[in-house]
Amino acid sequence: MSSEKVTLKKTKKMDGLGWIEWLRGLSNVLQEMFFQRVMASHLHNPFPLPPLNHLTCIVTGSTSGIGSETARQLAEAGAHVVMAVRNTRAGHELIQQWQTKWSASGKGLPLNIQVMELDLLSLDSVVRFSNAWNARLAPLHVLINNAGMFAMGGAQRFSKDGYEQHLQVNHLAPALLSLLLLPSLIRASQSRIINVNSVIHYLGFVDPNDLNLVAGKRKFSSLRGYSSSKLAQVMFNNVLFKKLPLETGISVVCLSPGVVQTNVTRDLPRLIQDIYSALPYFIYSPQEGCRSSLFSATASQIPNYCEKLKTNHKSVCAYISQNCQPTNPSEEARNIETSNKVWEKTIELIGLPLDAVEMLIEGEEVQCRYGI
Ligand SMILES: NC(=O)c1ccc[n+]([C@@H]2O[C@H](COP(=O)([O-])OP(=O)(O)OC[C@H]3O[C@@H](n4cnc5c(N)ncnc54)[C@H](OP(=O)(O)O)[C@@H]3O)[C@@H](O)[C@H]2O)c1
Numbered sequence: 001m002s003s004e005k006v007t008l009k010k011t012k013k014m015d016g017l018g019w020i021e022w023l024r025g026l027s028n029v030l031q032e033m034f035f036q037r038v039m040a041s042h043l044h045n046p047f048p049l050p051p052l053n054h055l056t057c058i059v060t061g062s063t064s065g066i067g068s069e070t071a072r073q074l075a076e077a078g079a080h081v082v083m084a085v086r087n088t089r090a091g092h093e094l095i096q097q098w099q100t101k102w103s104a105s106g107k108g109l110p111l112n113i114q115v116m117e118l119d120l121l122s123l124d125s126v127v128r129f130s131n132a133w134n135a136r137l138a139p140l141h142v143l144i145n146n147a148g149m150f151a152m153g154g155a156q157r158f159s160k161d162g163y164e165q166h167l168q169v170n171h172l173a174p175a176l177l178s179l180l181l182l183p184s185l186i187r188a189s190q191s192r193i194i195n196v197n198s199v200i201h202y203l204g205f206v207d208p209n210d211l212n213l214v215a216g217k218r219k220f221s222s223l224r225g226y227s228s229s230k231l232a233q234v235m236f237n238n239v240l241f242k243k244l245p246l247e248t249g250i251s252v253v254c255l256s257p258g259v260v261q262t263n264v265t266r267d268l269p270r271l272i273q274d275i276y277s278a279l280p281y282f283i284y285s286p287q288e289g290c291r292s293s294l295f296s297a298t299a300s301q302i303p304n305y306c307e308k309l310k311t312n313h314k315s316v317c318a319y320i321s322q323n324c325q326p327t328n329p330s331e332e333a334r335n336i337e338t339s340n341k342v343w344e345k346t347i348e349l350i351g352l353p354l355d356a357v358e359m360l361i362e363g364e365e366v367q368c369r370y371g372i
Contacts, residue, residue, distance in 0.1 A: 025202030061147025065262030127371025130180035139188035204231030258322030260289030
């Protein structure tokens with residue numbers, strides 16, 4: 001084959017997903033949208049939780065939607081919950097409402113829940129949050145990277161750190177948070193990093209040399225920004241999962257919550273929002289949409305499942321479907337070569353040394369370019 005042909009083929013691939021892969025991805029998205037309720041008919045709602053008094057959990061983005069339900073239900077099961085949110089006032093108001101209802105129900109002691117500030121649009125804020133948390137020298141059992149954004153139909157916007165906002169909120173900031181909290185996660189004998197991902201990652205395509213979508217090879221759309229950020233999240237976690245030795249006891253999971261009625265649709269035109277909310281049979285309530293998060297955070301089989309993936313030398317982290325079943329992420333998400341490149345690029349963008357994980361596992365201090 002001539003070198004010209006090779007270049008042409010590569011360019012085509014770098015331009016994005018082929019039509020066939022894209023249509024296959026779309027069929028997965030539609031299947032989730034229209035058949036999720038049938039597929040999850042075996043699940044109870046609310047998801048039954050055992051007593052969780054032994055767990056400390058951080059839930060990011062817990063002021064609305066899936067995150068708020070997740071935080072409330074974990075706290076009602078006895079866990080110590082930290083709501084990591086950018087709008088701390090909204091967080092405090094929610095806690096007040098939940099405490100009032102909880103004490104009126106006479107079910108037990110007040111909920112053990114608190115608020116800490118975390119704005120994922122600022123990597124400085126992520127470092128500040130992690131430093132404050134690690135300074136407690138307490139074990140962290142579950143980190144739920146739930147916060148996310150989908151500015152549907154919006155123009156391309158950048159954070160003050162210079163990164164495309166979907167990329168930063170949905171991938172870079174949670175990646176930095178997961179790594180910086182490793183010392184606290186290691187302190188718990190068994191812990192979990194749970195990433196609320198999306199079936200829409202099937203429509204994503206990541207060019208590791210253009211994570212920020214500025215090279216102009218592909219025109220920006222909010223769907224492209226969102227789907228690519230969710231795909232990058234799976235790829236990054238594939239490598240994180242491999243890098244964490246079994247002895248750390250840390251499980252890494254990505255999951256799909258399903259298609260859920262939340263504030264995620266707030267940027268849609270009114271008419272489409274009305275159509276969306278007129279589909280209650282198909283769309284989950286937040287209580288239904290948080291089941292795969294609660295399952296991933298608490299089910300006893302998760303550590304064994306992750307261990308099995310590791311000992312079988314599988315190179316992808318666990319992926320849990322909206323109906324709480326282990327499943328495979330998209331074919332593109334399982335591309336090991338691209339996953340490694342996404343890892344390296346991500347580490348560079350979040351300002352950490354390439355051997356940050358190894359250093360943190362050894363108990364060494366790691367300098368981040370942010371938060372100084
Ligand atoms: N709803 C769905 O159908 C669906 C489907 C697949 C995946 N997901 C994923 O599920 C997760 C939860 O979303 P949701 O549907 O529950 O949406 P939501 O109701 O809009 O909740 C998103 C949460 O993330 C927080 N957040 C957004 N930007 C943030 C930032 N810069 N820093 C800190 N927190 C920030 C929001 O805080 P504010 O209240 O301050 O904005 C809010 O608490 C997201 O990762 C989303 O991608 C949702």
